[in-house]
Amino acid sequence: MYFEAVFNPSENLEYSTDAHSLAGKKIAVQAGWVIKEGQFKDQECYYIPNSTIGLIPVCDLEELKPLPFIKWRDLLSELGF
Secondary structure (H helix, E strand, O other), X not given: OEEEEEEOOOOOOOOOHHHHOOXXXXXXXEEEEEXXXXXXXXXXXXXXXXXXXXXXXXXXXXXXXXXXXXXXXXXXXXXXX
C-alpha cells in the first residue's frame, strides 16, 4: 500500500544526512515489514522507494494515512525520488 506521513526522526536510530533533510516534511512511503530484532522489534516499518534512507519505524512517522497511487507518485516525485 501507499502512504503519506510526516517524517519525525527519533534519536534512537541513526539516519543518513538525506533522511534528516526530510525531517518535518510530508513524505511518500510504502508499507514494509515487521521488524524482527533490535530496539524496534515487532514494529511495522516503512520505506521510501529508490532512496538511501532505509527502513523507517512507524514510531518515526506522524499523520500516517493511505493515499491513492497517483497522489503518492506525485508526492514521491516532489521529493526527488
